[in-house]
Amino acid sequence: MKKVINNAEQVVEEMLQGLVLAHPQYVKRVAGFDVLVRTNSPVQGKVGLVSGGGSGHEPSHGGYVGRGMLDGAVAGAVFTSPTPDQIYEAVKAVDGGKGVLLVIKNYTGDIMNFEMAAEMAAVDGVKVAKAIVNDDVAVENSTWTTGRRGIAGTVFVHKIAGAKAEQGANLAEVQKTAEKVIANVHSMGMALSPCTVPAAGKTSFTLSDNEVEIGMGIHGEPGTHRESIRTADEIAEHLLNKILGDSELKAGDEVAVMVNGLGGTPLMELYIVNRKVAAMLAEKNIVIAKTYVGNYMTSLEMAGFSITVLKLDSELKALLFAPADTPAFVQF
Amino acid sequence: MKKVINNAEQVVEEMLQGLVLAHPQYVKRVAGFDVLVRTNSPVQGKVGLVSGGGSGHEPSHGGYVGRGMLDGAVAGAVFTSPTPDQIYEAVKAVDGGKGVLLVIKNYTGDIMNFEMAAEMAAVDGVKVAKAIVNDDVAVENSTWTTGRRGIAGTVFVHKIAGAKAEQGANLAEVQKTAEKVIANVHSMGMALSPCTVPAAGKTSFTLSDNEVEIGMGIHGEPGTHRESIRTADEIAEHLLNKILGDSELKAGDEVAVMVNGLGGTPLMELYIVNRKVAAMLAEKNIVIAKTYVGNYMTSLEMAGFSITVLKLDSELKALLFAPADTPAFVQF
């Protein structure tokens, strides 16, 4: 393991310190907790948005705290859901009287910990609602499984529900908007190489020199299968076809696209992927309203990427285009 | 070599296509050339800013084309300076009558190619000025060498000279501002792992499991020396001390900081580095006016980072804080 760190046990703490030192205009720390909130939290009269999860997905989630997106982000240990007490502190710190929406990625651990926090906050009289993101089409959705995982599509939930909250909508409305995003967002990823959780000191899996993992999760969880590496166009086509097969997109629909790097992939490769994605969507007469290419939901230094397609209606589109000002997501 | 590409010979072409498809609101292609310019180029009555260099440094340089930064970016082959004809096309495409500033990183090849382009443009009667960035303190500056390399500090030149041009300054003024940035910006980097130029198919150097390269250039050029990996704090201290030794910073001075990832480094690690950088500057009573943490000037998938410190005066500070709206650099 070769990493620029001081101590594997301290990576989250030191990262949070470094983040606050870098962006004091955006975020402050809730003292004693691994929680970042907007400098002006709680914003009175606005629904608060709290998200979080294991660390290692930077800029998710602390990078999205700011105007037009999140009010608070909770950082768990690397790839491990944060604990209820931490989430509870975030909820209390951002509640401006209109309640708090928890944006949760659909993992057993995340759900249990966020639910326990919600129960704790409810005891204090804070209105709490939940939105569970499950955009990863790699995992089959069946009543017999935990359901689909939440991956990069979560960023669209933050953006759009965040914009809704910023407009002064109430908790139910913000939740409804988040759920509309969730119903319309689909993603799938792949990996070229694993990553190393600092505390583990070694990679959780290995891939041979010409092997890739299709359907890779963002915590090093294995995907649907391994195969020999193919061209960027073939891989993009495979992922996008899976996504399109699961969404009900038709000619004339408008979408937002995200080509998300997992941390170790050069931007050059992400743009090469985007070229194919744009071409395939154009061929189907699906209109791309906006494209994001970059590292939005990462897996430490893993090489690989995911594609996310969000079907837009006029409400979602307007909210997606609304301004946002956070450390990692700025938009006029 | 495991990469998400179609064809090693086509990576620049396909990347440019993917970039334009992703950001049509910001950039358009100069037909037939590897040149991206603002959609509204040439901006009449504004000095044009053109930069460029080898590809593989994304989001440099195409990602910085937009309001408040560059007017045009020229993409060479990976890690290879673009050719004069390409640069010449960029100059012609962005000249709005007030002349064009070329922002050049100090490499023999870049300088020669940009100079030839400047000569060609001068024949056409376009006023062209140059600013040569040489921020890398790893390389000793002596009359017997090519001089210092241009690395991540270049982004500050784009930002600040870009803001100056946006304000309507004339060519000499924009050049003077760029040169002021150059005189006040210092950087140094290190690498944990090499990268692979697609056309080469293999890494240009290797590092053993616990070895790092200090003073690494952004094209895989060797740095000052190799050593066993140390803690993030120790590495950051070494680089920052070199930088501080070369700049004339004193207590009370204001600076901008950039902790730049080389492409394969998790954001988590960059923030851990920033924590140390901020602490060291605070200890010396040097005031950090603004910090940027992320992948600004990369070397494909290389793991490693650089630190850049820019000494600000009131002019540079105001220009740094001015809004910018480009694919990879957005600031209110």
Next chain:
Amino acid sequence: MANAIAAIEALADVIIANKEKLTELDAAIGDADHGINMTRGFEAVRSKLAAVEQLKDIGSVLKLVGMTLISTVGGASGPLYGTAFIRAAAVAQGKTVIDIDMAAQMFEAAIGGIKDRGKAVRGEKTMLDALEPAYEAFTQEMVKGESLTGCLTLATAAAASGVEYTKTIIATKGRASYLGERSIGHQDPGATSSYLILATLTAFAIEQEV
């Protein structure tokens, strides 16, 4: 309380000693952190117990363990084990010794907590596949009149078989469920930590007897 605390310390020792093993099991079908998570939790438990002046009953000890696990482990196992200890604590409230009936009640309450929280049933490749057969073995022996240590010994054996059984089934809960068929052949990390906990408590009880 010395006994209860010593038992928890024994648990902590075993979990921490098995950090690598549990993490490796999780690497195969999850996200390679189960041992790390549990170790973080039990290290916190260890220092909390050392710091707390006087715990007046077994309930207080177990509640402290549960709260500490909840606030330090994270992931799926944190809320699950945390809830289990807190439910067991409720049974042991005010108690300073554990008899066999109470042990059975605590065991049942703990499993109930895991099921309430995780909404899993046996056969889904989770800790329940170790714990439920263990509980059944325990009560089966108990009605036959076995001693506490005897019941625990057979419960531990059943948990061990349960762990083996997890190798043969598809995961349908937790992170391993994303793997579908590919989860077959791999042993569940949570079932393994459950077995370790039970085995340690059993060994501890036997030691106390002699």
Next chain:
Amino acid sequence: MANAIAAIEALADVIIANKEKLTELDAAIGDADHGINMTRGFEAVRSKLAAVEQLKDIGSVLKLVGMTLISTVGGASGPLYGTAFIRAAAVAQGKTVIDIDMAAQMFEAAIGGIKDRGKAVRGEKTMLDALEPAYEAFTQEMVKGESLTGCLTLATAAAASGVEYTKTIIATKGRASYLGERSIGHQDPGATSSYLILATLTAFAIEQEV
């Protein structure tokens, strides 16, 4: 013109055949692209020459080569070799055969172009360390009355020694200069490509003679 074109084609063959080798030399002290750059350039030259209908003189051929290298090679070597060919083209304008005097003038002009553009002098670990001794050997033999092929042969030998010499010196120009002392022991890629060009032209001239 067939001859001039055939000579350029021979150059292209050799450069392309040495792509890996030149790139490896550049990996040690530069950015691992010299062979890639030169190959990209000479592949373009090859297809340009094939496409152009009728080039009326040697000057036109060399100008096309120079322009093509400038617009396709990039890096340091593109402007340098490009300028060299364009300067040589100026000497050969309107000419359809090359005599020894013209060859010397072309050689001198080419080196002059490289020096104007790159502002390097001999001893800085660049292509000049192959080309300048080669030019000196050429003129030295020429005044002695040697034939063109004789002069070229000795020039090539001098270039080869020049390449060897680059191993012993510190680079002070180009990307290798960042290395300082660490550049010692490594052979300069640009000097190597210069040697290859010269050696190929020499072999070509000898072949024409027989």
